[in-house]
Amino acid sequence: xxxxxxxxxxxxxxxxxxxxxxxxxxxxxxxxxxxxxxxxxxxxxxxxxxxxxxxxxxxxxxxxxxxxxxxxxxxxxxxxxxxxxxxxxxxxxxxxxxxxxxxxxxxxxxxxxxx
Amino acid sequence: xxxxxxxxxxxxxxxxxxxxxxxxxxxxxxxxxxxxxxxxxxxxxxxxxxxxxxxxxxxxxxxxxxxxxxxxxxxxxxxxxxxxxxxxxxxxxxxxxxxxxxxxxxxxxxxxxx
Numbered sequence: 001x002x003x004x005x006x007x008x009x010x011x012x013x014x015x016x017x018x019x020x021x022x023x024x025x026x027x028x029x030x031x032x033x034x035x036x037x038x039x040x041x042x043x044x045x046x047x048x049x050x051x052x053x054x055x056x057x058x059x060x061x062x063x064x065x066x067x068x069x070x071x072x073x074x075x076x077x078x079x080x081x082x083x084x085x086x087x088x089x090x091x092x093x094x095x096x097x098x099x100x101x102x103x104x105x106x107x108x109x110x111x112x113x114x115x
Numbered sequence: 116x117x118x119x120x121x122x123x124x125x126x127x128x129x130x131x132x133x134x135x136x137x138x139x140x141x142x143x144x145x146x147x148x149x150x151x152x153x154x155x156x157x158x159x160x161x162x163x164x165x166x167x168x169x170x171x172x173x174x175x176x177x178x179x180x181x182x183x184x185x186x187x188x189x190x191x192x193x194x195x196x197x198x199x200x201x202x203x204x205x206x207x208x209x210x211x212x213x214x215x216x217x218x219x220x221x222x223x224x225x226x227x228x229x
Contacts, residue, residue: 031215042121042205042220043159050215088158090218100166101147101209102174103218105159 006089006109014114019076021109023089024069030092032065033103034074037086046074046087051094081115117142121206121221128228134179134193136224138206141187146208148189149218150181153203165189166211201228 007022025032031050035043049056049065049072056063062075076083090103121138128134140146147166151159161174163181171181178197182190189206206221 033217035218035220040203040223040225042222043207043218044220045217048215048217100164100172101216101218102149102161102164104161105151107158108156110156 006087006106008109009107010110010112012112012114013079015079015081017079017113019079019083019111019113021074021087021111023072023074023106025072025089025091025104025106026070027091028094029067030094032063032072033090033092034061034063034072035088035090035105037088037108039085043088076111079111079113081113084111084113086110117208117219119206119208119219119221121224123224124222125225126227128196128226130198130228131195134191134196134200134226136191136204136206136226138189138191138221139187140189140208143187143208143210145186145211147211148183149207149209150189150191151205151207153205153223155203159205163191196228198228201226 005024013019029051033048034046036046037043047058047061047063049063060077065072086108088105088108090105118141149164150162152162153159165171165183179193204224207218209218210216
């Protein structure tokens, strides 16, 4: 089942602006990950945040995690046209080996950055 | 370094024909392997996963099957395709002992059943 839900479904901004995408999930998690997908291509891992972390940075990416609200946000600062892509959150359910590393993906946010 | 190969990139098949999509991983051993399907503009649905040779688990009852004949080879098959099997199929792997690790995806196969 798709427990992650991204918000908004689509986001259109100008180059240089910041882009914020949100993700909600339903079950207890071990970690939450964000992936990027260029049109018609495979997914590329961006960043992983563990359930005991609240914020993480990687370059122009900032991810927050609020386990009490079962939500996460991805912020891309100073966006570029090359950031145009779909962005997905994915969760690793808490449960150890029985989950076998099955990531559950949200429906994604389509980000368009206009030059 | 690890790489994942998935082919073919695109495929157009008639209804009722068989299907075989192949995925291979290089540069790692005993990976966990996954097949996902993505409908247009939507998220990924996990179809099958495998934690070892010959070990296949199905997530969704459907017209498809999977096999893992070798440690780093994962095959998605169908005996008779349905129109509803159309979609974008993605293979992925994660390291054994997966907790806290990322997934690596192939470039996907766009399957159109006509």
